[in-house]
Each structure stands twice: as C-alpha cells, then as structure tokens.
Amino acid sequence: MxxxxxxxxxxxxxxxxxxxxxxxxxxxxxxxxxxxxxxxxxxxxxxxxxxxxxxxxxxxxxxxxxxxxxxxxxxxxxxxxxxxxxxxxxxxxxxxxxxxxxxxxxxxxxxxxxxxxxxxxxxxxxxxxxxxxxxxxxxxxxxxxxxxxxxxxxxxxxxxxxxxxxxxxxxxxxxxxxxxxxxxxxxxxxxxxxxxxxxxxxxxxxxxxTFSGDSAVVTIDGVSTHPGEGRKYKMVSALMLAARLLAALPVENRSAETTDARDGYIHATSMSGNVAHAEIRFILRNHDNDRLKAQGDQLRGLVKGIAAAEPRAKFKVQITPSYRxxxxxxxxxxxxxxxxxxxxxxxxxxxxxxxxxxxxxxxxxxxxxxxxxxxxxxxxxxxxxxxxxxxxxxxxxxxxxxxxxxxxxxxxxxxxxxxxxx
Ligand SMILES: [Zn+2]
The missing domain is CATH 3.40.630.10 (Zn peptidases)
Structure with missing residues (x-):
C-alpha cells in the first residue's frame, strides 16, 4: 500500500x-x-x-x-x-x-x-x-x-x-x-x-x-559627555537622532504594517545604541526594482535631512541587495x-x-x-x-x-x- x-x-x-x-x-x-x-x-x-x-x-x-x-x-x-x-x-x-x-x-x-x-x-x-x-x-x-x-x-x-x-x-x-x-x-x-x-x-x-529586497544599515555616531556635567548643548545623542529618523519614516501605505498587494515598504527591523553610537537595521521591499531604488534614495534623503540639522553627528547609510x-x-x-x-x-x-x-x-x-x-x-x-x-x-x-x-x-x-x- x-x-x-x-x-x-x-x-x-x-x-x-x-x-x-x-x-x-x-x-x-x-x-x-x-x-x-x-x-x-x-x-x-x-x-x-x-x-x-x-x-x-x-x-x-x-x-x-x-x-x-x-x-x-x-x-x-x-x-x-x-x-x-x-x-x-x-x-x-x-x-x-x-x-x-x-x-x-x-x-x-x-x-x-x-x-x-x-x-x-x-x-x-x-x-x-x-x-x-x-x-x-x-x-x-x-x-x-x-x-x-x-x-x-x-x-x-x-x-x-x-x-x-x-x-x-x-x-x-x-x-x-x-x-x-x-x-x-x-x-x-x-x-x-x-x-x-x-x-x-x-x-x-x-x-x-516576488519582491525585490535590499537591506539597509544606518549608523550614527554622536558626541558623548557625562549627562550630569551641565555643559549645555555639548552632548549629541546618537540614540535620540536614531529615534528622529524612525519618526520621520513614511507610514501610511509605505510601512510593512500598512501595505499589501503591490505596495512596497521601508521596514525597521531593529534598533540598538546609546549616546555615542546607534544603529538601525532596515529591510526595503518592492516588486519593482526602480521603486525599490527610490525607497533607498528616500531613506538616504531622510538621513541627509537629519544630518544637516545636526552636523556634529556622523551618519552612514549602507544599502545591500538581498534578492530580486x-x-x-x-x-x-x-x-x-x-x-x-x-x-x-x-x-x-x-x-x-x-x-x-x-x-x-x-x-x-x-x-x-x-x-x-x-x-x-x-x-x-x-x-x-x-x-x-x-x-x-x-x-x-x-x-x-x-x-x-x-x-x-x-x-x-x-x-x-x-x-x-x-
Ligand atoms: Zn516556505
């Protein structure tokens, strides 16, 4: 049988x-x-x-x-x-x-x-x-x-x-x-x-x-001082800047939580860090390779904007293709x-x-x-x-x-x- x-x-x-x-x-x-x-x-x-x-x-x-x-x-x-x-x-x-x-x-x-x-x-x-x-x-x-x-x-x-x-x-x-x-x-x-x-x-x-997928890592280096030192405006917190980046991400119809069918997204998968250094990991997804690239450009643009407002911090964006x-x-x-x-x-x-x-x-x-x-x-x-x-x-x-x-x-x-x- x-x-x-x-x-x-x-x-x-x-x-x-x-x-x-x-x-x-x-x-x-x-x-x-x-x-x-x-x-x-x-x-x-x-x-x-x-x-x-x-x-x-x-x-x-x-x-x-x-x-x-x-x-x-x-x-x-x-x-x-x-x-x-x-x-x-x-x-x-x-x-x-x-x-x-x-x-x-x-x-x-x-x-x-x-x-x-x-x-x-x-x-x-x-x-x-x-x-x-x-x-x-x-x-x-x-x-x-x-x-x-x-x-x-x-x-x-x-x-x-x-x-x-x-x-x-x-x-x-x-x-x-x-x-x-x-x-x-x-x-x-x-x-x-x-x-x-x-x-x-x-x-x-x-x-x-299928989706085309990239992964992205944004690293931020801040300026660490003792928080009790009282020297106002000397500290630049990488962690706060990371939070600002997350808050700046488009949400409606652009995030993993708010999309379906053929909409792509930028999705933060993890964040870690402290005052001196922070890192956010993302995955980027779209069925269309040009749109996927545009999403990567958008992420870079957001980082650029935050960097312009805080020139003492250092930002790095690295985008790596995962699959097509x-x-x-x-x-x-x-x-x-x-x-x-x-x-x-x-x-x-x-x-x-x-x-x-x-x-x-x-x-x-x-x-x-x-x-x-x-x-x-x-x-x-x-x-x-x-x-x-x-x-x-x-x-x-x-x-x-x-x-x-x-x-x-x-x-x-x-x-x-x-x-x-x-
Ligand atoms: Zn399976």
Missing amino acids: PETVLSRFLRYVKIHTASDSDSNTTPSTERQWTLLRMLADELRELGASDMTIAKHGYVLATIPATTRKRVPVVALFAHVDTVPGFSGEGVKPIAHRKWNGKPIVLPDDPAQVIDMAKYPEMKSQVGKDLVTASGTTLLGADDKSGVAVIMTLAEFLLSHPEIEHGPIRVCFNPDEEIGRGVDKLDLKELGADVAYTLDGENPGEVNWE NMGYWIRENMLPVDLADEAMRAVGLVPTHPPTRGGTDGSRLTERGLHTPNLFAGGHNSHGPHEYACVQEMELSVKMLIELVQLWTKKGANYKKRTKRK
Whole structure:
C-alpha cells in the first residue's frame, strides 16, 4: 500500500527543524539533518536514482525518465526548515476530519482559535480534512506540506512507469526561512533546466513574481559627555537622532504594517545604541526594482535631512541587495508558468498569479539562471500557531504535478534554459 500524503505529513511535522539565522553553518541547525537524512532514506527505499546528500544538507535524487524523447529536466523543491521566530518543537498535529466550519479552538492554548471569520479562504475548506497544531507551536506545513507532496508524487511516478515524463530532480533543502535556502546548492550537480518550489498556499496559485529586497544599515555616531556635567548643548545623542529618523519614516501605505498587494515598504527591523553610537537595521521591499531604488534614495534623503540639522553627528547609510523579483527573468519565457496554469486547469482549478510579498528560494534560483516559479502545496497561515494544512489540497497538488510533468514531455521539448547570467 502506498503511503498517503497525510501520513507522511504527520510524520514530518513532528520533527523539529527550525533554522537559525545567527548560525554560520549550512544547514544552520543540526536538527534539520534528522529530517534530511530520513527523506534521503525514504527516497532510496522508493527506488529513486542518484540519491545524494550534498555536504550542506541538500538531498538530491532523480525520478528517471519514462520517455525516450529529449525533454527538459524539471526540478521540484521543498524546504525542510521551519521559521525560527515561533516554536516548532514538540509539534502535536491534530487532524480535523470533515471540518464542520466551526472555529477550531486549539487545546494547549484555548486563546488560539482558527476562525473562518478571520480567514475567509477557509470557506472553501468546510467538509475537508484539516490538520492544525495544538496551540503552543507552529505546525510546519510551511513547508512540510511541500515535502509530503513531492514524496507522494515520487512514490506514484516510480510505481507508474506508464506515465510519460522526462527526468525529474527532487531537491529538499535547509534554511529557506533565513533566506539562505539555495545559496550553497551546486546548480551543475542539480542539473535541471527548469524548477518549481512547492511552497505556496492556495489551490491554483502559480507565483512567478516576488519582491525585490535590499537591506539597509544606518549608523550614527554622536558626541558623548557625562549627562550630569551641565555643559549645555555639548552632548549629541546618537540614540535620540536614531529615534528622529524612525519618526520621520513614511507610514501610511509605505510601512510593512500598512501595505499589501503591490505596495512596497521601508521596514525597521531593529534598533540598538546609546549616546555615542546607534544603529538601525532596515529591510526595503518592492516588486519593482526602480521603486525599490527610490525607497533607498528616500531613506538616504531622510538621513541627509537629519544630518544637516545636526552636523556634529556622523551618519552612514549602507544599502545591500538581498534578492530580486524573479519576474524580471521569468517574463523572458513564460512556458514554465503557462504549463503550470495548464496543469492547474487539468485538475479543475482556476490558475491565479498573486505576486508574492517576500522572496522565495525560487527568487535566488531564478537570478542564478534556473527559472523557478512557486506552486501551491496546501499549507496556510504560515509562521504562527494558526498554521494549518488542508489534506485535499495537498492531494490536489500531487495530482497537479502529475499533469505538469506530462505537459513538459508533450510541450516542453524546445524550452531553452537561460545560459547567461544577467
Ligand atoms: Zn516556505
């Protein structure tokens, strides 16, 4: 009997795999190895070929082609880590079979209620099977739903050679949540022509636009004197100047708290300091590279204004690119998106293309030359106690992928991978 996507999912979410942005190793945490090794063993047992665990924790394997045609190699990605900001330890998944639509009170913290009044997309899930955590942890559907979907697909394809498809590469990677998911992945070793991450939410979703992101650090050096010295107007407090900068930031429609859809933002992530020295860290986000640059200019302009009013202090602004909107490259050849749309329709879904308000592993991969849109995998409300997965949506994701790999065989033969990096 093949294992179901649900039983796989329930096994995977119990393994604690939070990543850690303060660590310099890859994977950033030892505990991610537990799941990575387990997946490697399972792929081997299922009969996948070329199984390797690369030294930085990338689990790679091949589902061999069943066609003689020369068709592009399609890679499928899911990440094993969970976000470090909320506990992922001791996850107790609870299955709610045929959910009746009533608010779900999580038993370990009854203040945590998953309610469709708050999450309207749940209306389409009444009568379906949901899995939640128990109230004190996240669930880890982000992205263990993607892992379970890909493993279930692998088992199905390996036992159904009559389904015609080209070579499929599977990649399970660590550290997506800390923005380093594919940094050390050797794309030659992966050997794919096109890829998809299974890390999206709603059925039908094909995300091929992400934010472009920069990080910025503003440092301020003040003039420190003893506060009791009474020499009026000698002290210049770096901390007070930092506060002035924060207060000067545009808020309405320009901050992380007040934007959605295609609006970008300047978001202060941390501030530290004292009279002598202060530092504020920011992230800047926009789907449009020119607008992102304008946001950086705006930040510099605000600093300039405050600096002009207090020439005794020293200001420094450093802006560093983090990642770029994959749409800039995907637009060159929309076939990976078109075929995903067609696969969605083939399983009765309406394809949608909401731009992602964030980066994905696919942003980096696309920038590096491997075009990688993101597809839904059935997880919802990531990164907190209200996270849940819908079993029928995970099953639908598997079905959609079965269609997609066949479509690449039928229609993808002429797809050319980008060879030059822009
Ligand atoms: Zn994810």
